[in-house]
Amino acid sequence: xxxxxxxxxxxxxxxxxxxxxxxxxxxxxxxxxxxxxxxxxxxxxxxxxxxxxxxxxxxxxxxxxxxxxxxxxxxxxxxxxxxxxxxxxxxxxxxxxxxxxxxxxxxxxxx
Amino acid sequence: xxxxxxxxxxxxxxxxxxxxxxxxxxxxxxxxxxxxxxxxxxxxxxxxxxxxxxxxxxxxxxxxxxxxxxxxxxxxxxxxxxxxxxxxxxxxxxxxxxxxxxxxxxxxxxx
Numbered sequence: 001x002x003x004x005x006x007x008x009x010x011x012x013x014x015x016x017x018x019x020x021x022x023x024x025x026x027x028x029x030x031x032x033x034x035x036x037x038x039x040x041x042x043x044x045x046x047x048x049x050x051x052x053x054x055x056x057x058x059x060x061x062x063x064x065x066x067x068x069x070x071x072x073x074x075x076x077x078x079x080x081x082x083x084x085x086x087x088x089x090x091x092x093x094x095x096x097x098x099x100x101x102x103x104x105x106x107x108x109x110x111x
Numbered sequence: 112x113x114x115x116x117x118x119x120x121x122x123x124x125x126x127x128x129x130x131x132x133x134x135x136x137x138x139x140x141x142x143x144x145x146x147x148x149x150x151x152x153x154x155x156x157x158x159x160x161x162x163x164x165x166x167x168x169x170x171x172x173x174x175x176x177x178x179x180x181x182x183x184x185x186x187x188x189x190x191x192x193x194x195x196x197x198x199x200x201x202x203x204x205x206x207x208x209x210x211x212x213x214x215x216x217x218x219x220x221x222x
Contacts, residue, residue, distance in 0.1 A: 005200060006117020053210030060149060074203060081195040088192040089116060099164030100187075 002050075009037055009045045011082050017055065017071045018079040024058065024068035054078060117179045120148055122193050128166065129190040130184045135169065135179035148217075167188060 005011065016033045017025055025033075031042050046069060049055035054075035060066035071079070115121065127144045128136055136144075141151050157180060160166035165186035171177035182190070 003118050006122075006196060007114050011117075051211050051214040052207045053187075053214075054207075075204065077112050077203070078199060081192075081199040084116060084192040088189060092188070095185065096163045096165075102161050103162040 004048060005078065006085070009034070009041060010049065011086055012037075013042075013045055013049060014054070014071065014075060014079055014082055015086065017069060018076065018083075021071050021076060024070040025068045027069070030069065049075070067075070115159060116189065116193070117196070121160065122147070123148075124153075124156055124160060124199055125165070125182065125186060125190055125193055126197065128180060128207060129187065129194075132182050132187060135181040138178045138180070161184070172173060 012034050013030065016030060027042070027046075030046075031037060031039065034042065037045075040043065046055060046057070050057050050069075052074075053072060055067050055069050058068045058070075123145050124141065127141055138153070138157075142148060145153065148156075148177075156166070157166060161180075163185075166181055167183050169179045169181075171179065171198050174188065203207050
């Protein structure tokens with residue numbers, strides 16, 4: 001399960017939804033706030049979160065239908081642990097990227 | 112990066128190494144403490160952690176060579192956030208699995 005919960009897009013979706021909670025967020029607005037995500041990937045990410053019971057989906061019977069998402073209580077309980085990991089990653093990303101470049105060794109760029 | 116750090120095997124390797132810190136753990140012992148992981152997958156997981164600078168690798172010049180791993184300071188700083196996520200997952204895994212079964216809908220088992 002960690003493999004699903006700990007991914008970049010899941011983490012970002014939970015973050016955006018947690019920031020809006022208890023309000024809902026529309027699909028298009030979610031996508032706007034998750035730069036780089038495709039419509040398909042956002043759709044798959046949200047489907048998985050809904051199946052897990054972390055996110056609730058509400059379809060508004062308008063034309064066209066409005067689709068709204070919000071974190072459930074279970075989803076809100078995930079935001080703390082996920083934020084801790086996200087903050088760790090943001091703090092150390094530069095150091096880790098540097099380590100990766102160094103691991104390529106001297107002259108790696110010439111090969 | 113979250114996609115790499117947040118995976119099951121990375122999380123489990125960091126947990127085992129954190130439990131042994133500041134001592135080192137041999138490859139074979141790590142594998143024994145990570146039930147279900149293949150030799151290849153453990154090798155790939157450790158290589159990635161070493162490249163990131165989260166784990167240090169030491170080869171003992173014996174016959175056959177002993178290969179030892181330990182968390183670096185950077186690796187140890189990850190254990191807290193990762194443990195929080197791991198504990199969350201352990202607490203709610205049953206509820207999430209139940210949600211997934213319910214999402215399949217009535218009669219899903221018959222199809």
